[in-house]
Amino acid sequence: xxxxxxxxxxxxxxxxxxxxxxxxxxxxxxxxxxxxxxxxxxxxxxxxxxxxxxxxxxxxxxxxxxxxxxxxxxxxxxxxxxxxxxxxxxxxxxxxxxxxxxxxxxxxxxxxxxxxxxxxxxxxxxxxxxxxxxxxxxxxxxxxxxxxxxxxxxxxxxxxxxxxxxxxxxxxxxxxxxxxxxxxxxxxxxxxxxxxxxxxxxxxxxxxxxxxxxxxxxxxxxxxxxxxxxxxxxxxxxxxxxxxxxxxxxxxxxxxxxxxxxxxxxxxxxxxxxxxxxxxxxxxxxxxxxxxxxxxxxxxxxxxxxxxxxxxxxxxxxxxxxxxxxxxxxxxxxxxxxxxxxxxxxxxxxxxxxxxxxxxxxxxxxxxxxxxxxxxxxxxxxxxxxxxxxxxxxxxxxxxxxxxx
Amino acid sequence: xxxxxxxxxxxxxxxxxxxxxxxxxxxxxxxxxxxxxxxxxxxxxxxxxxxxxxxxxxxxxxxxxxxxxxxxxxxxxxxxxxxxxxxxxxxxxxxxxxxxxxxxxxxxxxxxxxxxxxxxxxxxxxxxxxxxxxxxxxxxxxxxxxxxxxxxxxxxx
Amino acid sequence: xxxxxxxxxxxxxxxxxxxxxxxxxxxxxxxxxxxxxxxxxxxxxxxxxxxxxxxxxxxxxxxxxxxxxxxxxxxxxxxxxxxxxxxxxxxxxxxxxxxxxxxxxxxxxxxxxxxxxxxxxxxxxxxxxxxxxxxxxxxxxxxxxxxxxxxxxxxxxxxxxxxxxxxxxxxxxxxxxxxx
Numbered sequence: 001x002x003x004x005x006x007x008x009x010x011x012x013x014x015x016x017x018x019x020x021x022x023x024x025x026x027x028x029x030x031x032x033x034x035x036x037x038x039x040x041x042x043x044x045x046x047x048x049x050x051x052x053x054x055x056x057x058x059x060x061x062x063x064x065x066x067x068x069x070x071x072x073x074x075x076x077x078x079x080x081x082x083x084x085x086x087x088x089x090x091x092x093x094x095x096x097x098x099x100x101x102x103x104x105x106x107x108x109x110x111x112x113x114x115x116x117x118x119x120x121x122x123x124x125x126x127x128x129x130x131x132x133x134x135x136x137x138x139x140x141x142x143x144x145x146x147x148x149x150x151x152x153x154x155x156x157x158x159x160x161x162x163x164x165x166x167x168x169x170x171x172x173x174x175x176x177x178x179x180x181x182x183x184x185x186x187x188x189x190x191x192x193x194x195x196x197x198x199x200x201x202x203x204x205x206x207x208x209x210x211x212x213x214x215x216x217x218x219x220x221x222x223x224x225x226x227x228x229x230x231x232x233x234x235x236x237x238x239x240x241x242x243x244x245x246x247x248x249x250x251x252x253x254x255x256x257x258x259x260x261x262x263x264x265x266x267x268x269x270x271x272x273x274x275x276x277x278x279x280x281x282x283x284x285x286x287x288x289x290x291x292x293x294x295x296x297x298x299x300x301x302x303x304x305x306x307x308x309x310x311x312x313x314x315x316x317x318x319x320x321x322x323x324x325x326x327x328x329x330x331x332x333x334x335x336x337x338x339x340x341x342x343x344x345x346x347x348x349x350x351x352x353x354x355x356x357x358x359x360x361x362x363x364x365x366x367x368x369x370x371x372x373x374x375x376x377x378x379x380x381x382x383x384x385x386x387x388x389x390x391x392x393x394x395x396x397x398x399x400x401x402x403x404x405x
Numbered sequence: 406x407x408x409x410x411x412x413x414x415x416x417x418x419x420x421x422x423x424x425x426x427x428x429x430x431x432x433x434x435x436x437x438x439x440x441x442x443x444x445x446x447x448x449x450x451x452x453x454x455x456x457x458x459x460x461x462x463x464x465x466x467x468x469x470x471x472x473x474x475x476x477x478x479x480x481x482x483x484x485x486x487x488x489x490x491x492x493x494x495x496x497x498x499x500x501x502x503x504x505x506x507x508x509x510x511x512x513x514x515x516x517x518x519x520x521x522x523x524x525x526x527x528x529x530x531x532x533x534x535x536x537x538x539x540x541x542x543x544x545x546x547x548x549x550x551x552x553x554x555x556x557x558x559x560x561x562x
Numbered sequence: 563x564x565x566x567x568x569x570x571x572x573x574x575x576x577x578x579x580x581x582x583x584x585x586x587x588x589x590x591x592x593x594x595x596x597x598x599x600x601x602x603x604x605x606x607x608x609x610x611x612x613x614x615x616x617x618x619x620x621x622x623x624x625x626x627x628x629x630x631x632x633x634x635x636x637x638x639x640x641x642x643x644x645x646x647x648x649x650x651x652x653x654x655x656x657x658x659x660x661x662x663x664x665x666x667x668x669x670x671x672x673x674x675x676x677x678x679x680x681x682x683x684x685x686x687x688x689x690x691x692x693x694x695x696x697x698x699x700x701x702x703x704x705x706x707x708x709x710x711x712x713x714x715x716x717x718x719x720x721x722x723x724x725x726x727x728x729x730x731x732x733x734x735x736x737x738x739x740x741x742x
Binding site (some may be wrong): 011063064068099224337340354367371374404405 | 459538
């Protein structure tokens with residue numbers, strides 16, 4: 001098989017290059033580019049003159065799949081967008097559909113979704129920081145953080161049945177309620193989280209090498225960040241305290257006490273620290289929510305979207321037909337459109353849904369923070385050194401599933 | 406979104422082309438394609454819409470103006486969302502690019518071009534971003550079958 | 563997986579002694595023991611090339627770290643150059659855009675090499691049955707072990723590695739081939 005005869009899937013924008021510069025291809029199969037991004041860099045020695053970022057190597061046709069499945073059947077697909085914090089995608093999508101349908105979720109569901117969103121945020125930031133540190137050579141910190149993350153995965157598996165991609169949200173509620181002892185184990189995990197993250201802080205925060213590698217590297221200003229559509233930790237690291245949980249509260253965020261950490265310079269060190277502080281704030285919120293969780297049903301009692309109880313399905317014809325219709329046709333969403341955005345760990349995750357009535361969407365579009373941040377990546381990488389590409393790219397936290405959809 | 410802001414937007418921006426509506430908390434404007442760029446300029450400069458979130462399109466094959474190009478904007482100062490919609494026909498699906506106004510337009514317009522074939526006048530880099538060189542067609546159009554694959558590598562026997 | 567004791571000096575069994583007149587039986591016996599020795603060495607020193615694309619990466623990270631540790635199986639050290647690796651673990655969905663890249667990586671790996679399709683997307687395309695996805699990497703390269711799951715639990719991945727180790731132990735390892 002002649003590999004040289006295969007067509008190249010991308011075309012670089014670099015035309016002829018002067019004698020002083022070299023073009024280097026990084027990726028797409030590369031440990032530091034999270035496997036799916038190709039950066040073609042024009043270098044002058046070790047200095048990066050220009051970069052051409054190519055994503056799309058994980059484009060799995062999510063939006064086309066959406067037009068073929070019912071609103072319910074999309075929940076597993078939606079999970080796999082930002083697969084590191086899958087629950088946030090579930091809840092953002094379900095929220096969008098519920099608003100379009102005019103369904104109001106129960107209080108218990110609202111608090112539980114908030115708790116699990118924050119839990120997912122901790123998992124996402126743990127993964128991002130762990131991967132970033134490992135790429136710079138700090139294996140110990142990676143192993144500490146991944147161990148805590150593993151406890152959280154097993155804990156979520158006890159609740160949802162899966163470790164990584166849960167499919168736990170439902171339109172109108174959640175798949176099942178908390179099992180016995182789940183909140184007790186939650187507190188144990190949070191205590192262990194504090195211990196391990198404390199160790200990572202002591203290893204890394206005031207470490208000369210770490211500071212030299214990350215301070216003043218990958219800088220982006222607030223004006224540039226806003227112009228390039230950056231939201232989330234990238235925007236907050238520049239000093240702008242923009243957070244949808246405070247600016248446009250949804251779920252139970254209006255009732256919680258939390259701060260929005262911001263950075264000072266918009267460099268990699270600030271992004272690392274903003275994520276570490278956000279994890280602490282999330283843990284604080286989880287503890288508040290565990291106290292505030294009211295009793296009550298998880299699913300709203302609305303037959304347009306909630307499945308009837310199994311004993312009723314087997315004994316009453318109306319419940320049987322309701323169940324059948326919900327499974328075969330999907331929940332019937334009235335015609336209209338909505339753009340609903342949540343504050344995902346990466347930034348503003350928006351779902352633009354267009355419905356023409358019926359159980360299948362007409363169009364679903366995901367406004368993905370990672371994709372927009374890839375547009376800003378060149379701004380952060382250009383002018384730096386070749387070795388800085390790896391930590392800067394890691395601090396952007398590009399998640400392939402979300403970027404390429 | 407407060408009443409005063411809504412009134413201000415309504416008063417200043419509603420053009421001859423179409424009505425303005427409020428859709429689940431976002432202010433929605435229907436525009437003609439040539440009104441798009443001036444309206445966006447005003448949104449950014451006078452009304453403080455500093456974040457251009459995304460551009461996408463909706464394919465209505467039964468309509469004469471088949472593609473509805475949808476832009477979303479957000480103002481971090483006023484916490485307000487705006488959606489602008491324009492309609493273009495399939496014979497000449499070109500709208501103005503927002504690359505000169507917002508940096509995020511570059512990648513998002515490339516994706517819209519990939520998926521629907523919408524041309525953006527003023528964006529000089531419309532290479533495929535989610536698809537690959539050699540892919541013909543625009544998959545999110547309703548007439549592109551979901552399972553039509555265009556492999557780059559020959560399959561094993 | 564049973565522990566085998568590999569004697570340093572192979573003992574010649576009675577059957578080989580009895581058929582001493584024919585060179586064949588002894589030769590077969592010696593090559594079998596040689597294959598077992600080489601198989602034992604190769605299976606316990608796998609150098610994976612994690613061709614990571616999607617969500618299965620999370621479980622790959624988990625299986626490399628504690629408590630599921632692939633280091634116990636000798637497969638700890640990932641080699642990010644295909645020239646230095648012998649196990650290509652295709653972790654996650656492979657799209658048509660990524661397929662030429664995958665094939666180039668596989669072609670650069672030297673013999674002996676094995677391929678693990680990690681996750682259901684690599685095995686068959688998963689639930690992304692559409693225009694963008696390569697419906698299973700076995701359409702373009704030969705796969706030795708499939709580990710289904712979306713994503714597979716770390717125990718399943720370890721089971722897959724152990725089955726691959728059994729396969730390596732059972733297979734023939736010609737030291738001199740016609741290409742060499």
